[in-house]
Amino acid sequence: MSKNSFTVLGSSSGFPQAGRSSSGYLLKVGDRLSLIDCGGGVTSSFLRTGADPLKVDRIFISHTHSDHVCELSLFIQLIDLNGRTDRLDVYLPSEFVEIFRQYLYAVYLFPKRMPFELKLIAYEAGFEFDNDFSLKAYDTSHLKKYAEDIGGLDIPNKMQCHCFQIELAGKRLFYSADLGEFEDVTKYLNNNDYVIIETTHIDIEEFLSVSGKYNVGRYILTHLGSPAEVEQIRQAIRKSGLSNVSIAEDGLELPL
C-alpha cells in the first residue's frame, strides 16, 4: 500500500451483487486508516486488503441506506474483538445517532464492555473535519424523494445524504456518495485528482458527454449494478474515447 491511498472496498449499488461488496472505502493517511461507508461485505473486503483493524481511527457514514451502513455494527465488533484501546470516532448523519446508539444495545455491543471509547459524532451538511486530512460534507438530494413517505410519520428521518471532499498532502479526492441527480455535485468536481462517482442515479451518457468540462485527473465510476449493466457502462466509456474514466473494482487502490 502507498503511504497515502484511497481503496475501494465495495463498489456495488444498493442492488446486492455476487461479485462486489456494497459501498465502502478506505482512506489511508500514513499508517492510520479511516473507513468511509460500511455496506454489506465491507468488513470482509477490509480484511482482504490485509489492513489492521486497530489502525482505523475514524468512520464516516454518508447516509443511512443499508448499502452504506448495514455492516457498521459488525465493523465496530471487529475492532472491539481485536482489542482496541484507543478512542474510535464514528461520524454519522445527525438523524441517525440516537437510533444507532440504541441499535448497539440491540446487537449486544454494550459500549461499557468495550475496552475503548466509542464516540458517535453527529454531523450535517457544512461539516468540516480537519486533522491529518480534511473532509468537508455537502448535501445531496438523494433522499429527498422520500419526503412524501416521511410526512405525517413520527420518525426522525431528515433525508440527510452527504458527499465528501477530501484533501491531503496537496491531493484532492471527491466522493459523491449517492445522488438525486448529477447536478447535485457538478459544482464540486473541478480541481480534483480523483472523483469517485456513483452510477445508479445519473445518466451515464450525459455524464460522459460533460465530464471533460471539469478539471479532473481521473473519474472512478462506482455503485455498480449487474455485470451486464457494468458491461454497458464499459462500452459507453470505450465509445466516448475518454481516457480518464474507469470503472471501480473492489480492492482498487488509488495512491494519494
Ligand SMILES: [Zn+2]
Ligand atoms: Zn447506495
Ligand SMILES: [Zn+2]
Ligand atoms: Zn442511497
